[in-house]
Amino acid sequence: MCALCGVLGGAGHWTDAVARPGVFTRTATPVERRRERAARVTQANRVLRHYRLTLSDWQGASFLLSTATGKTEIVDDLTHVWSAAEKLTGRPCDPFDPALLAELGGGRG
Amino acid sequence: MGVVEFIPVNLITGFLGSGKTTLLQRLLADPALSDTAVLINEFGEVGLDHHLLERIDDTMVLLQSGCVCCTIRGELSDAIKDLFSKRERGIVPPFRRLVVESTGLADPFPILSTVQADPVLKHHFRLGNVITTVDAVNGLSRPESIKQVAVADRLVLTKTDLVDCADGLVDELRHLNPDAPLSRAVDQEIDAAALFEGEVHSPLRAFPAVADRPHGAVHGFALAFEGALDWTMFGIWLTMLLNRHGGEVLRVKGILNIEGSDTPVAVHGVQHLVHPPVHMAAWPDDDRRSHLVFIVDGLEREVIERSLKAFMSLE
Numbered sequence: 001m002c003a004l005c006g007v008l009g010g011a012g013h014w015t016d017a018v019a020r021p022g023v024f025t026r027t028a029t030p031v032e033r034r035r036e037r038a039a040r041v042t043q044a045n046r047v048l049r050h051y052r053l054t055l056s057d058w059q060g061a062s063f064l065l066s067t068a069t070g071k072t073e074i075v076d077d078l079t080h081v082w083s084a085a086e087k088l089t090g091r092p093c094d095p096f097d098p099a100l101l102a103e104l105g106g107g108r109g
Numbered sequence: 110m111g112v113v114e115f116i117p118v119n120l121i122t123g124f125l126g127s128g129k130t131t132l133l134q135r136l137l138a139d140p141a142l143s144d145t146a147v148l149i150n151e152f153g154e155v156g157l158d159h160h161l162l163e164r165i166d167d168t169m170v171l172l173q174s175g176c177v178c179c180t181i182r183g184e185l186s187d188a189i190k191d192l193f194s195k196r197e198r199g200i201v202p203p204f205r206r207l208v209v210e211s212t213g214l215a216d217p218f219p220i221l222s223t224v225q226a227d228p229v230l231k232h233h234f235r236l237g238n239v240i241t242t243v244d245a246v247n248g249l250s251r252p253e254s255i256k257q258v259a260v261a262d263r264l265v266l267t268k269t270d271l272v273d274c275a276d277g278l279v280d281e282l283r284h285l286n287p288d289a290p291l292s293r294a295v296d297q298e299i300d301a302a303a304l305f306e307g308e309v310h311s312p313l314r315a316f317p318a319v320a321d322r323p324h325g326a327v328h329g330f331a332l333a334f335e336g337a338l339d340w341t342m343f344g345i346w347l348t349m350l351l352n353r354h355g356g357e358v359l360r361v362k363g364i365l366n367i368e369g370s371d372t373p374v375a376v377h378g379v380q381h382l383v384h385p386p387v388h389m390a391a392w393p394d395d396d397r398r399s400h401l402v403f404i405v406d407g408l409e410r411e412v413i414e415r416s417l418k419a420f421m422s423l424e
Contacts, residue, residue, distance in 0.1 A: 012231060014376075015344035017385035024367070024374040024388035026340070039341045047345060047420070078344055079381075082352035095349045096412050101419035 013077035015040075034060060044081060050100045051089050055081065115235040118189075118207045118224045119305050123242030124254040125213030128267035132242055132294060133210055139301035146196075146204035148188055185209070185220060186227045193233055206305065207234065214253055217260050218380050225382055236384060238262040240304055242294070243282060245275040255327055258285050259359035259404045260379050263304050267294040287329050288362070288402060326407035327359065332414050334399040337368040338421055346420040347376075347383065350413075355381035357408050363401035364389065376401075 012018060019028040026036035037057050044055045052068045065084050066072040073084040085093045094100070123129045130149070136142055189209075195201045211220055217239060224234050241261035245268045249255050258264065264282055269275045275293075282291060292299060343365065351358060358380060364373040375387040403413060417423075 014383040014385055015348065022387055024340075024370070024386040036341065040345070043339070043342045044345050047349070078348035079352060082349050086352075092353060093349060094353050095346060095416045095420065096354075101416060104419045105422075 013079060015078050040078070044078070046104065047100070048081075048085065050097075050103050051085055051091075051093060053085055053088065116193075116205060116207055116233060117237030117305075118209060118234045119237040120217055120220055120239045121208060121210045121242070122215065122217045122220075122239065122257045122261075123213065123265075123267075124244065124247065124251055124257065127213065127242040127244035127247070127254070128265075128294060129210050129213070129242050132240075132265055132267065132299065133208065135294075135299055136208075136301045136304070139299075141301040142206065142208075142305070144202070144205040145208055146192055146201065146206070147208045147210065148185075148192070149210040185223050186230060189224070189227075189230055189234065193230075206237070208305075216253070217257055218382065221260075221379055222382050225384070238305055239379075240265060241289075242267050243278070245269045245272045245278055248278050249281055249285075255285065256359060258282060259327060259329075259406075261286055261289045264289045264291045265294050265299070265304070266291060269293050269295045285327060285329060286360070286404060287331075327404070329360075329402065329404040330410045331400060331402045332410070332417070334366075334401075334418075334421070334423055336423070337366050338399055340365075340367045340369075340374070342420055342422075343367075346417060347378070350416070351378065351381050351383070354408060357406045358403065359406055360404035361401065363399065364393075365399040365401070366397055373399075 016027055017023050017025040019025050027033045037060065041055050041057050041063070048055055048065075054066050056064045056066070058064045058074065063075045063081065064072050065075050065081060065088065067088050071088055073088060075081050075084045082093050121129050121133060133147065133149075137145070137147070189207065192201065192204075192207070196203055209220060211217060221236055221239070224230050224236050239261050240263045241257045242265045243249065243254065243258060245266055247254075249258065264286065266275060266279065266282070279291065290303070292304070347361070358378070361378040361383075362376070364375050367374050370388070373389045373392055375389055377384045377387075401417075403410075405413070
């Protein structure tokens with residue numbers, strides 16, 4: 001939910017699209033959904049490591065984004081991960097940042 | 110649970126006086142649009158006679174804040190909900206398509222975002238094609254019209270009878286939005302089905318190389334990648350890109366070869382908004398590469414490509 005406009009049920013992010021005919025999603029079965037969430041946490045942490053942040057699943061419903069000192073935000077979806085990460089670290093999380101790209105390339109395998 | 114049929118919402122946009130209402134007037138006479146409801150923002154000089162015509166209230170509410178869910182136009186959402194409620198109660202015929210005509214100055218993005226993000230609308234409606242009219246006399250002189258062209262799925266060139274030659278403008282349109290089919294309103298029969306159907310996820314392949322940039326920073330380009338992509342990482346990359354550069358990514362569209370999926374997945378986004386990904390029934394041809402088309406304002410192709418490749422561990 002967005003507290004500013006009071007829109008409830010804001011979920012339905014495109015990466016978690018509701019399973020319906022013709023839509024590509026990994027939310028069709030509970031197992032598939034949990035597996036995708038686990039993969040998302042792992043992959044997002046590869047990127048967030050650069051900002052000294054960690055993401056963890058919270059009850060299969062939200063995610064917890066934490067700094068190294070324990071400051072934590074609850075986030076609903078991937079879009080909010082990035083705005084929360086920028087707020088927590090006070091710096092932009094830019095996917096073009098050469099240092100981040102070097103770390104991603106180097107940390108492979 | 111039965112399959113709910115989502116009503117497609119088409120947006121007709123275009124700069125002031127570019128012929129949106131005239132186009133709509135012509136289209137509504139087409140039998141293909143017999144079950145279509147129409148919402149217009151303002152009554153212009155061209156009269157429309159249609160039994161399913163409603164006017165959106167003038168009081169525009171646009172909550173300005175960072176997150177997409179706030180970019181909802183209250184009056185548009187209310188107008189669509191009201192229309193849907195009347196449909197359910199049998200007060201208006203059960204329309205199977207909704208066409209929204211925006212004002213000429215409107216940024217199309219909040220309208221698209223309303224349909225996709227509104228908690229009620231998103232369960233009954235889905236976004237269809239965005240149709241943009243471009244006036245051959247005035248061309249693309251205004252920044253609003255460049256943006257309207259960039260987000261278009263279909264382009265309609267109007268008033269070509271008032272200019273000697275529209276070839277220059279056609280070239281400009283091709284540079285700005287290379288994959289949107291272009292029709293000419295004056296000397297062609299407008300095929301309503303072709304404009305409204307085919308929908309937003311028509312596969313794209315042929316993408317002309319863009320050398321010069323007649324509109325400065327706004328330009329389009331296509332990227333192609335070998336091998337299957339990790340869907341999870343792609344989502345992380347695209348959300349991160351749109352969070353930081355969403356305002357400059359006017360359009361992203363593509364078909365992807367996804368690990369673990371035999372058929373391609375079509376993605377389609379306008380600025381901060383990404384449509385639910387479509388699982389296509391089959392590959393359009395033998396090419397199994399992932400293709401992504403970007404229409405961006407000021408971003409460089411090489412920078413986007415390098416970033417995506419690093420995230421996806423390509424090369």
